[in-house]
Structure formats: C-alpha cells, structure tokens
Amino acid sequence: MRPSGLLIAAPRSGSGKTTLTLGLMRALRRRGVKVAGAKSGPDYIDPAFHQAALGRDSLNLDSWAMDESLLAALAARASDGAELLLAEASMGLFDGVPAPPGRTGASADVAAALGLPVLLALDASGQAQSAGAVAKGCASFDPRLRVKGVVLNKIGSPRHLRLAREGVEAAGLKVLGALPKQADVALPERHLGLVQAAETAELEARLESLADFVSAHVDLDAVLALAAPLATEGSPRVALAPPGQRIAIARDAAFSFLYPHILAGWRGRGAEIVFFSPLADEPPPEADCVWLPGGYPELHAGRLAANGRFLAGLRDFAGERRVHGECGGYMVLGESLTDAAGDVHHMAGLLSVQTSFARRKMTLGYRDATLLADCALGRKGQRFRGHEFHYASIATLGADEPMAVAADAYGGAPAPSGSRRGLVSGSFFHCVAEVA
The missing domain is CATH 3.40.50.880 (Class I glutamine amidotransferase (GATase) domain)
Incomplete structure (x- = not known):
C-alpha cells in the first residue's frame, strides 16, 4: 500500500513549524502510526531532530537541487515501510529563488511534485480575524497546492482563539488545533543556529513534552485524515554516486x-x-x-x-x-x-x-x-x-x-x-x- 504524505508549512519562518512537526511525529509514533520524516530544502539540523523523534532517518527534498524524478525517488526511500510521511517545509511556503516553475527551492514545489496536502502552522500573535486573511492568501496563491487545514500558534487567551478561529473558518479553512503561548517548548539556540539533536540535553524528555503539548491541543485524527497518497512513481535514483566501494x-x-x-x-x-x-x-x-x-x-x-x-x-x-x-x-x-x-x-x-x-x-x-x-x-x-x-x-x-x-x-x-x-x-x- 502506498504511504500517504503531508507537508507542514507556514507563511514565514518562526511560525512554529518545527514545534508542530516534532510534536506530531512523536505523538503519532506513540499511537502506533508508522511515520517517516522529510525536510524541504538544504538543512542539516531539522532532519536530525526528526530522526530522534521517529527512530529512523529523515531525508532532505530540495526542489532547486533535485528534479522531480529524484524528489520522487527520495520520497519513496524516505517513506519505505511507513504509513505516513510528514515533510517539514523551510522558511515561508512559497519562498525560493528565481527559477523555472517547480525548481525554485520553495517548499510549495515539493508539495506539488509529490502531491502533498499542506497543513499550515500559523502564528496568530498580534492579530485575530486577520489570521484568516493570511491563511486564505496561502491557500489561493498557488493553484497547484491544496492547503487543507490550519493549526494556530501562539494563542494568548480563549478570546484570542475564538476570534482567530472565526477568521480562518470564514476563509473556508479548517482549524485543526491551537497551540497556546508556551516558552518552555522552544528548542535552545547555539553556535550558528539551533542546537544539534545529539547535543540537546534531555532530548527524549523534550520530545515527549512536545508530543504531550501537541496531543493536548491538536486533533491528531483530523491531521491523519488530511494526508493523501504520495506521488512517488518512477525509477530509483541516487543524488550522488559513491566515491568508492x-x-x-x-x-x-x-x-x-x-x-x-x-x-x-x-x-x-x-x-x-x-x-x-x-x-x-x-x-x-x-x-x-x-x-x-x-x-x-x-x-x-x-x-x-x-x-x-x-x-x-x-x-x-x-x-x-x-x-x-x-x-x-x-x-x-x-x-x-x-x-x-x-x-x-x-x-x-x-x-x-x-x-x-x-x-x-x-x-x-x-x-x-x-x-x-x-x-x-x-x-x-x-x-x-x-x-x-x-x-x-x-x-x-x-x-x-x-x-x-x-x-x-x-x-x-x-x-x-x-x-x-x-x-x-x-x-x-x-x-x-x-x-x-
């Protein structure tokens, strides 16, 4: 049976993609779902955290460096033996470089190439109903994509949640969860960026806390229902030939x-x-x-x-x-x-x-x-x-x-x-x- 997939994306960096992705990965794994991971774009740090959350390698999928056949081959390799591939976007969903359509390096290209529906992590701090306008813009910007749901992040109060939810639902999108402001779920910063997974103190405890946090505030069954079969047909390919035996x-x-x-x-x-x-x-x-x-x-x-x-x-x-x-x-x-x-x-x-x-x-x-x-x-x-x-x-x-x-x-x-x-x-x- 072909595995299903889902891209977790956001309108911009710093919206909570990694928190949501790691929490979902560990929470779904705890429920017995065979989950695989992937990261859009050139990134060493996040796939290592995916591996720690899932107990299996997470692969990079880069639409600027890889053509569609290689993307499909690597997605098939990443999801081998899994039921669900959770791919984490980089930067904003549409952020890339000047290039022909499908080869810009944007996470949207990866979603389009692999048929991945999009779950939008939306930072609602500093806004209320306007969150709906942002979500609707992401959903309508690229006709190749299917933005299927939203998880609101950095919710400050029940009233804030009500107003932001109303805005997103008025835009025709489902709200699958809402993560309250909680500083202790953030990963620590370090030299040149995030702490590497192998260097993070009490990593297992942190991942379990993220899973508890996401499980308490996100409808996991609704997230699973969003996923769609991966478009991974094609002959196997490797990105780089080995330099020796x-x-x-x-x-x-x-x-x-x-x-x-x-x-x-x-x-x-x-x-x-x-x-x-x-x-x-x-x-x-x-x-x-x-x-x-x-x-x-x-x-x-x-x-x-x-x-x-x-x-x-x-x-x-x-x-x-x-x-x-x-x-x-x-x-x-x-x-x-x-x-x-x-x-x-x-x-x-x-x-x-x-x-x-x-x-x-x-x-x-x-x-x-x-x-x-x-x-x-x-x-x-x-x-x-x-x-x-x-x-x-x-x-x-x-x-x-x-x-x-x-x-x-x-x-x-x-x-x-x-x-x-x-x-x-x-x-x-x-x-x-x-x-x-």
Whole structure:
C-alpha cells in the first residue's frame, strides 16, 4: 500500500513549524502510526531532530537541487515501510529563488511534485480575524497546492482563539488545533543556529513534552485524515554516486553535516561506510576514499591541531587515495584555521588555503558547481547543485588550483570555488545532488 504524505508549512519562518512537526511525529509514533520524516530544502539540523523523534532517518527534498524524478525517488526511500510521511517545509511556503516553475527551492514545489496536502502552522500573535486573511492568501496563491487545514500558534487567551478561529473558518479553512503561548517548548539556540539533536540535553524528555503539548491541543485524527497518497512513481535514483566501494567518513562533534540522502544513496549502490573520529585522534581506517563533512571544527581547532595520529594518518592516506572536505572539512584540510579568539591552529596542510573565524561574515545560498578536474566528488565537467552556509572566511587561498567553478541562483557569473592538489579536494560547497 502506498504511504500517504503531508507537508507542514507556514507563511514565514518562526511560525512554529518545527514545534508542530516534532510534536506530531512523536505523538503519532506513540499511537502506533508508522511515520517517516522529510525536510524541504538544504538543512542539516531539522532532519536530525526528526530522526530522534521517529527512530529512523529523515531525508532532505530540495526542489532547486533535485528534479522531480529524484524528489520522487527520495520520497519513496524516505517513506519505505511507513504509513505516513510528514515533510517539514523551510522558511515561508512559497519562498525560493528565481527559477523555472517547480525548481525554485520553495517548499510549495515539493508539495506539488509529490502531491502533498499542506497543513499550515500559523502564528496568530498580534492579530485575530486577520489570521484568516493570511491563511486564505496561502491557500489561493498557488493553484497547484491544496492547503487543507490550519493549526494556530501562539494563542494568548480563549478570546484570542475564538476570534482567530472565526477568521480562518470564514476563509473556508479548517482549524485543526491551537497551540497556546508556551516558552518552555522552544528548542535552545547555539553556535550558528539551533542546537544539534545529539547535543540537546534531555532530548527524549523534550520530545515527549512536545508530543504531550501537541496531543493536548491538536486533533491528531483530523491531521491523519488530511494526508493523501504520495506521488512517488518512477525509477530509483541516487543524488550522488559513491566515491568508492569503502568510504571512510569523519563523524563526531566537529564533523556532523552529511545529508542522510547522500549516505542512503551510497549504501544503496553497495558502498560500505566506515566512520572514524578525528576528535578522538583516530586516523582514517582502510578505505578507498576519506570524506570530511562540514560541522564545527572551529570550536575544536586546538584539539584537532594536537591530534597527531589523525593528522599523520590523513596525510599518509592522501598520498595514495582520494580525500575530500566539505566546508568544515575543507578548513581542516588547509594550512591553518584561525578561531574566533584569533588563535591560529595548524591543520593538515594538504591544501594551501588558510581560513579564519576571527572576522565572521555569513555566506549563504545555493550553488551550481562544475568540476574542473576529476576528484572524489566526481569527474571533470560534471555539474552538481548544493549550497554554502558558513561564517568563516578565506584569509589566504594559496597556490592550489580551484576544484570547480560555481554560480549562485541569481544569475551571477561563475567563479572559481574550492581547492585541489593531487588526490585532495575541498570547498565550502555542500553537495545536495548531481545534475542529471
């Protein structure tokens, strides 16, 4: 039987999507529903919380980086063995980049491609009946979508709820629940964003509290009734070919950002994944390729610089086999990393780049990258879509050749990106999918 699906979206960020999504995931799981998770757009944090709430991986679905056939293949993989796929939107429901219809990166594109009805999380603070106008605008803005219900959030009183409910119902939409203002259900903030799931204190207790909170204020049966069968027909595809038959991946508090759909695709192609911890001073294990994901190496730079077994093992490995670093991994492959306090830490020296966190400058956005030479990511001339998100800057690029040329999603001219030397490559580019 084909699983059903539902997209939980909002008119803007900060409306309570994550609170509602995690609460529904855990609450429905507690009722015995086989629930799977997905996240629209490039995001490492939310899928990890989904995984904690559900006990199974949550995959990313990105309408800018992935065509419809890949979206369908990954949605089928994400929902395999499940009865219900709950997908969490990113930003506002229609927020994306300039692109042809269906490829803007907006969550609305994902909903349209997969036939997902929309449950709208609507922050009603500072308004009453006007909540209905906002809900009606979302419901009518894009004819491809079916906004089927609303959960009101940040309700301040019974009178506030009555007025906001009347406004939404006057707009022809069902109110499936109303979440009162409650500060203690929020997830804590941290370096560069939300606390990662693995670092959240008493995570199980928090998830149970969210499930209790949502169960008390949302009609779970009505939510289940909104879901519709997923449109996931099509041949299986993977987003990125594995860089070897046996892949050694750094995984610890410094290296944690690798998309589950990439790992699932590699395993689906028969690759063996072995993890090791640079923070524990572990050298790379025997493998065909080493992959250093992004993460927070700047928070552990002194420790990484002192871990001689890890650095020596990485250098030895790079003399014979491919090594690739994404974002934080790229920084560790370079000559040095300057932390927020201005202290310089010597890194692996496999690339000549020197990076710095001393002067924070946010770089954020989609990237379309074409490789200039063969490397662990792929072959010369291959195109990949992904994104950058970092506050670190390049203090000195050095003499290495660029790994790729990359353009943003706004029509900017392609520019050199990353570094390569011998069998080593890296950049601030996080790959989401190869361009078919």
